[in-house]
Amino acid sequence: MAVYIYSITGKQHPLHVDDLHGVGEPPAALRTVTAGPLSAVVSDAPEDLRPKRRDIIAHQEVQQRLMADGTVLPMRFGLLATDDEDVRLALEQNAEDYTDKLRVLEGCVEYHLKASQDEDALLRQILLESDVARELNESIRAGTAAPEAPVRLGELVAQEVQARQEALAAGVVEALRPFARQLESSQPTGSDFLSTSFLVNGEQEERFLTAELSVAHQLGDDFTFRLNGPLPPYSFV
Incomplete structure (x- = not known):
């Protein structure tokens, strides 16, 4: 099943999203994928993903919660990966770029x-x-x-x-x-x-x-x- 990507953070981020739900109907459970100094907040992606109001709100609520506790790289609505391993590989290959962007966005x-x-x-x-x-x-x-x-x-x-x-x-x-x-x-x-x-x-x-x-x-x-x-x-x- 495809993976929906919400945000990228530093692995030190507390990631308080246990009481949130992701996109889809029923709403998907959130999880994290970690590689080196970075983590990504993801969920299973619905097969018929569309920019529906409930899904846009769910996406935004994840961003707002993460921002309340630290710096994030918020992904645009609808970003998908093949699976968790693809996400992990992207974090590894782009670690320097993502880390630099997190540094620029810190506190902003x-x-x-x-x-x-x-x-x-x-x-x-x-x-x-x-x-x-x-x-x-x-x-x-x-x-x-x-x-x-x-x-x-x-x-x-x-x-x-x-x-x-x-x-x-x-x-x-x-x-x-x-x-x-x-x-x-x-x-x-x-x-x-x-x-x-x-x-x-x-x-x-x-x-x-x-x-x-x-x-x-x-x-x-x-x-x-x-x-x-x-x-x-x-x-x-």
């Missing part, structure tokens, strides 16, 4: 920040601050613009939006960077201009949260900040 959690700006407010700002955009918009509204004016305005606004959002994202990241050990940015989606994960040491956590609130307050009501965390540091494994 992940916070993921997404941010967006009200689109109408952004457009008003562009029309207020860009003479060219404002003049084009006024001539279009008055019916005196050239036929190509709407296309020119659309292109200009798109360029302004991109430039302003890139500058905003860089500014937010730079304000929070001093309080994070590492960061990982991903491509924002929808109306977001920022999607970044921060690896934050416990000693800096309060400062990081205070700085995030301060930046959101400074930018004002036209901006929406969505901070998710503390999370297992998936983005930094």
Whole structure:
């Protein structure tokens, strides 16, 4: 039977998971596989593994429990191995890499920040601050613009939006960077201009949260900040 892998830890981790259950229906019992300085928390994998709500919750509960007692390398949902021996071999072959990552993640959690700006407010700002955009918009509204004016305005606004959002994202990241050990940015989606994960040491956590609130307050009501965390540091494994 395939083996489902939840986390990798140092073998000194207390691994208090006796009262937890893993994925599957009925929920699988958890066990550990140890090789050298490392341990992996695993269970039997169900044959029809899917990202069902109960299984995602079970996966997350294992991570949270392990994090409460020490440093972990949290695996993404759905990671499988052929059997325990395969897991043991992976721990042996990657011992140096896993040990280094555990050292980097020691005492840290992940916070993921997404941010967006009200689109109408952004457009008003562009029309207020860009003479060219404002003049084009006024001539279009008055019916005196050239036929190509709407296309020119659309292109200009798109360029302004991109430039302003890139500058905003860089500014937010730079304000929070001093309080994070590492960061990982991903491509924002929808109306977001920022999607970044921060690896934050416990000693800096309060400062990081205070700085995030301060930046959101400074930018004002036209901006929406969505901070998710503390999370297992998936983005930094």
